Amino acid sequence: MIRNYLKIAMKVLLRRKFFTFISLFGVSLTLVVLLVATAMLDHVFAAQAPEVLGDRTLGVYSMTMRGPESIWSGFAGYQFLDRFIRPMTKLPSVEAVTFFSMPGTGISYLDGKKIESMVKHTDAEFWRVMRFNFLEGAPFTVDDDRSARFVAVINEATRDKFFGGQPALGKTLEVDGQRFKVVGVVPNVPILRISPYSDIWVPIGTSKTDAYKRELVGDYTGLIVARSRADFPQIKSEVQSRLKEAEALIPDPKMYKHLDGGADTLFEAASRLFLPGDSETSHSERLFLIFAGLAVVFMLLPTVNLVNINLSRILDRSSEIGVRKAFGASSWTLVGQFVVENVVLTLVGGLIGLVLAAAVLAGINASGLIPYAQLSLNVRIFLDGLAIALFFGLFSGVYPAWRMSRLHPVMALRGRSV
């Protein structure tokens, strides 16, 4: 039966080439836009190298000091992380804890040419949590970090800029007036992977001053790797109670009274950032709803377009429908047939869309618009695309099919529409 439908579907699609072209054009372009957006989100939020532990990692990202008149928000401060989050390693549910700064711009001059690099200050644990694939050398050690040795891990792009692509191990580079010895080289990490991203990674102790040690709100991030996702609620409430304890350290208790923050997954952190508000849990659901809502709104126009074209296409075939009805085909059979036809069409459009999306992503990677972007289609995104195409096919096929099934056989045979 289905085989028969598929055969008819192919024949019909080839008969009205103009309509088929418009449908495919609409479906594939809509899918390109949705797939590119999905690929970007996947690139930011999904657990992938070097963040292989991403799925069971919570982060202390943004923090806010709040008082009756004033609000001071930023990232977590080192003092808070060091005194309240580091001891959490002792908890049985916590596997590892690592701290690192937001990347800052570091300037170097090499033979009269300026080189701008992003510099991130990290602890040694960072290299255990982020599984980088070292091209040369190895990460700096706990000992390097503790004694604040001027050593650095650099990425490929930095090696190319400073050493012309030659092996860099043991060589030195000067950034912002500080000289670092290269101990390791890693592949480039895209800027969208905000936790591992940088050009140069150096020990926290090499910071120019020790002001960071006194900050509750600053520019550090702490990541907590749990043994399993089931431990998340417990770790979250533990961080909340430690935040309460830390309120005693607020430097100016008249101005600021509360310390807000928490251990979040990356998606929760993003929702906290984009949707400020008081409620604790609903952020990520709201952000998800906004993403889904945007996708649906964006798909409305192509869907209406497709429904319109499908309607025209069916009415064109009213005599065929009349014959089938006259010979006893039920309305449901006809609806089924038409929906199958439409799904075939949207899946073909979906495949074209996937190919086009791959081309667009390659274009974005090559343009350098997003530093070190490695946007690509993976199985997850492919399945997403398929699901979107299927949804499209069903959604835009059902109404026209229903209209079709209601055609009166006698009218239909006479070639008259509803």
Add this chain to the structure above:
Amino acid sequence: MIRHLLKLVWNRKRTNALIILEIFFAFLVLFIVGTLGIFLWDNIHQPLGFAPKDVWTVAISMHQTTEDYDPNQAPAFLRLLKETQGLAPVESVAGAMVLPYSTSNYTGGTEFNGRHIRADFNDVTEDFAKVMGLRVTQGRWFEKADETTAWEPVVINETMARAAFGAESPIGKRYGDPGKDKNADRERRVIGVIREFKKGGELSAAGNYVFQLKRLNPLPAGMKATSLERPPSNLVLNVRPGTPVTFEEDLAKRLQAVAPSWSFEIKPMAQMRASAFRLALTPLVVGGIVALFLMLMVGLGLIGVLWQNLLQRTREIGLRRATGASRSDVHRQVLWEQLILTSFGVLLGSVLVVQIPLLDLVGFIRPGIFLGGMLVAMLAIYLLAVLCALYPSTMASRVQPAEALRYE
């Protein structure tokens, strides 16, 4: 005539409702694109207020938290200013809290005659107007002596002067109602008005702007310290035309030698301007391309649907032709029907869209710009609808009456 056409449209209401819906969505897309486009076009045509040519910027990281302010910072900053001023390629140099084209903001609100007015602030040193080429239209810019007055002088832009003081001259007036100006440690007074200062650059909208003077030199005894004594985190300097890029390295070394514990990031303002443009235009260009494809899709879809509809109405058209209607009559009928459908879609869209300025949903865009966006969207959608109707209606008008009447 119109009533008759409306009847024709009503007779095919279900098919037409979907076309109207499609036009409605297309109108919304065009409205968004049109409004943003006009918004930017309008912004570009408003004066910028400063000259970014030959200005270099230095962002300073003092690696200091806000709570442990170090009194040695101000003298160190003054040494930086002096060192930079002494370099041959530098014409003038000043300090600033916020740089033009940067994404950082520093805003505050105060009441004027009971009305709350928000403004962007910037704390600068004396030579800022000279470096940036600001044009003073009333009163005067800051002078050295202003650093030690018992009240704090401020210079505001014309937009702010109008918002806070109306048609009156703001010179010498108090900034903010007495007792309500919580953000300031002392009374503030307006000493001058500048034409404009669009911090966000050419593409941003003009807004209220207020300058305050940094007080980095030692204050007279007994004067209370305020946040204005903390050094600003940027330098702006005006270099002589034709200064080579190699001066940058030289400057970086000098600055690093004066303040070894600070980090410096030197950038020509032209570079900041370029990245501000890229930041604002990239999403717009991407959105524009997507909108273009959407419109192409809608256009092709409309042609297909119209064509199919007319094909089904071959007998009707044939009858009209047989009873004496000319080809252009048929042509006109199709076009008018299409225009009626479009008008319904546009009407629906306008009713929805007009709520945005009415309910003040997007505050920073003026109602006039929404109106412009609506007009652009209408024009574009009518054009699209007519273009899509042309080919199918030509095909329909070619129908031979005799053939049409026997068409099954």
